[in-house]
Structure formats: C-alpha cells, structure tokens
Amino acid sequence: MSASPALLLAQSGNQAARAQLLQEHGPALWGLCRRLSPEPEDAYQAIWAHAFEQLKKFDPKGAASLRTWLLTLAHRKLIDAHRARKVRGTVLPFDPQTPDPSPDSGEKLDQVRRIALLESAIAKLPPDQARIVLLHHLHGHPLSAISEAEGLPVGTLKSRLHRARARLLDLMK
Secondary structure: OOHHHHHHHHOOOHHHHHHHHHHHHHHHHHHHHHHHHOOOOHHHHHHHHHHHHHHHHOOOOOOOHHHHHHHHHHHHHHHHHHHHHHOOOOOOOOOOOOOOOOOOHHHHHHHHHHHHHHHHHHHHOOOOHHHHHHHHHHOOOOHHHHHHHHHHHHOHHHHHHHHHHHHHHHHHO
C-alpha cells in the first residue's frame, strides 16, 4: 500500500493535511475517548497531540492502515491514563450526557438510557472482548483488519465476538 499525498504532507507537518486527518479520523477517536475516558475532551486533545508527534513513525507500507494505527495508539493512551487514575485512586464514574429536560425529550432520554446501559455492559466485558466489540461494531473494522492489528487468527476473534455478544445480551436484560 503506498502512502497518500495527504499522509506524506501530514507527516512533514503540513497543517492543512493534519486538519484533513482530524476530519477523517476524528469521529472514531472521539467515540473511543467518550467511551473510555471520564474526561473525553482532554483525552481527545492529548491523543491527537501524541498522534501528530508520532506520525512520522507510521509506515504506510506496513500491515496496519492509518485508521487502525490511530485507534491502536488512542486505545493504548486511554488504557495508560486509566491505569494511572486507578493507581492514584481517582477513577471517576462515567456520567452520560444530561438529557434535555423539556417535555418532548422522552425519546431522547430513552436513547441516553439505552446508550448508558450498553456502555456500562461493554465496560463489564473482559478487555479483549470489549476491544473486539468496539473495533468491529462501533468503528466498523473488518475482522481481517483486526486480526492483523491484534496478531490473532480470525477464528479466535469470531469466538471472542460471539462470547461478547452473548454476554452483552445477558448484561442488558
């Protein structure tokens, strides 16, 4: 796979190319930050700052796509931050967005509750299962790409995904 001109420009520090990367990959990284950090805005900024520092190290001819590389980098930073909070004893509970209190917000409130229930259930999964669910279902990565990035056979990923789905069904009852 050859590097796109935008990627090469971003690696050399071009701000317009970096802005394009933000636009293309920002929503996926934001979703990961929102789900895995009690302070998603700070985590998102820190991850992009780190990603731009490390961008020169990304090999476009390697096995991982840029999106996979960015999500892996983000996931590792979020895990490190979680471990640091846990060691210091300052893990904050995740609080879903406060819904609009207007009378027509019943449907919105239901949606917020369902999302909070799903996020809570995902958080109770073993880390290897939660990662597969997030990467495959929420970020749309095919199992073959996850297999390459994780260094695991596709069959193993399918088994983990099956167990994770079954566990999520039980947790969400």
